[in-house]
Amino acid sequence: MTAIELADVTKRFGDVVALRDLDLVVEEGEVFGFLGPNGAGKSTTINLLLDFARPTDGRAEVLDMDAQRHSQAVRRRTGVLPEGFETYGRLTGRQHVAFAADSKGTDDDPDEILERVGIADAADRKVGGYSKGMTQRLALGMALTGEPDLLILDEPSTGLDPNGAREMRELVREERDRGATVFFSSHILEQVEAVCDRIGILRDGELVAEDTVRGLREAAGTGQTLQVTVDRADEDVLASVRDVPGVSGVEREGDRLTVACEPDAKTRVLEGIESVGATVRDFSTEETSLDELFAAYTTGDGTTRNARADAEGSDSSAGNAGDVDETAGDDTDADDAEEVRA
């Protein structure tokens, strides 16, 4: 059984094409990360799945049912955390979850649900006074109500602090272990990477990649980042590195060079630096950060070279490649950041 199947789906708003011939299959039981920058068409896709909007062309199926004609049946078995929603500010948290339970015809205990999403102590408070993060937790709780077969979470980490985002991922895993399919969208790769079996990247209404995180990494071929500390980082050194075949970009920061290159070019880079009389004091390699991977698929003309330059250029913090891996926190694979001493 497929949880979600989009076939040749096109959605136009007037002259604007939000989705173009989108084909996408999400299998039952998997956690699927739906990635893309804001405006790529993620929410439009989700709106079609939930029949908030209708495709201009093509066909959407959810849980083997037509998403438009059998929307109510779809939503009976689907938990939804929408994006850009608003709560009923005058009703309490418990009333919200009770409303979800009544709507889905289950006898789930609202207090247990609120406990699960970590806002049990606010059950009797009016939701209008909730913080953004609490509101997000509440909506997640409403989505979890009734043990849905499919969870559709649109930017679920919105408004959550890192701890909240981690708890959210934890809940996603619990739901998957229960047997639910989870489809969630994000513009932040690290959140998707941590829990997803597969990832689809949407760009300008088209699916540009669909694979596992590892597969995407390999397919993108973004190679590695080489960090080299030299005794002098002058133009001669930079030029020598740029001339090395397989190098796609060099950034200088003090006496440290960040070199984007294919894996087998590392040695040639070091040789190139020393060939102009500079001394390599230290170097390390890092696997491409997910930010860069993401950028490779979503910016510029899609080539690795340009994407890398964009990613490096847009992030002003030092050592950006390493930061991402660290914030991914508990779920980062051990091979995400290997370090090689000279």
Add this chain to the structure above:
Amino acid sequence: MSWAVVARKDFEDAIRSRGLIALTVLFVLFCGGMAYLYTIVGVNDSQAANVIGFVTFLFQPAAFLVPIIGLVVGYKAIAGERESGSIKLLLGLPHTRQDVVAGKVVGRAAVVTVSILVGFLVGAVVVLALYGSFSVTNFALFTLLTVILALAFVSVGVGISAATGSTNRAVIGIIAFFVLFRALWGEIPKAINYLLNGTYGFPNSTPEWLYLFRRLNPSNAYQGAVSQWLFDNSILQALFGGDVPFALSPWVALAILFAWILLPAGVGYLAFERADL
């Protein structure tokens, strides 16, 4: 019974927002206040006051106030949820759009009904205390017809709300509707006659169909049903030589009111069903 879940939540929300209380106070002041006022300005001696006299005093102001209340109660029902985004929470749950429109009409109709019933009950107490006589049947019939009028306008308000994506447009919609049916309705056939025959209005004789046309206006249907059932059928009888056509009977007026309860919400639903949220 998905609509019932929507209706109950909507009703709970009205309780929490104190909208129900505010509306109830309004109708208590309106009906109770008018019942008292009638003893001062309507009759010389309060003992001479009776329900029929009170209804003649009240039904025209009611035909003005109740439509406004109904429209105001209804116009945000769906447009407001679409504007804020809570519609996504609502329709993320397994409700059809039909459930949403029906639930909103029922929920808000319940709010208006409760407030009218409480207000008119207080009115009845005033009548009992001050008037020389009290007819339960007449008072109950008047109350019932007023509730039906309110439901018609709640349906119009929710229908307009369902058909428009924003509360701004919904406000314009209910104002346009009110002006059309309050001020312009009677002018429409006159203007049509001008376009067809070059004469504005009907100076010589009023055609019979014009009475029915006027009555298609829900406020007029209400006033027709109230006056014909409760006190005065004589004008129409005189006009038609004692035999009022069936089309102008109070039963038809009642049917027109019921049509106004069903049709606007239905039309609003059709527009809402097609919309992208």
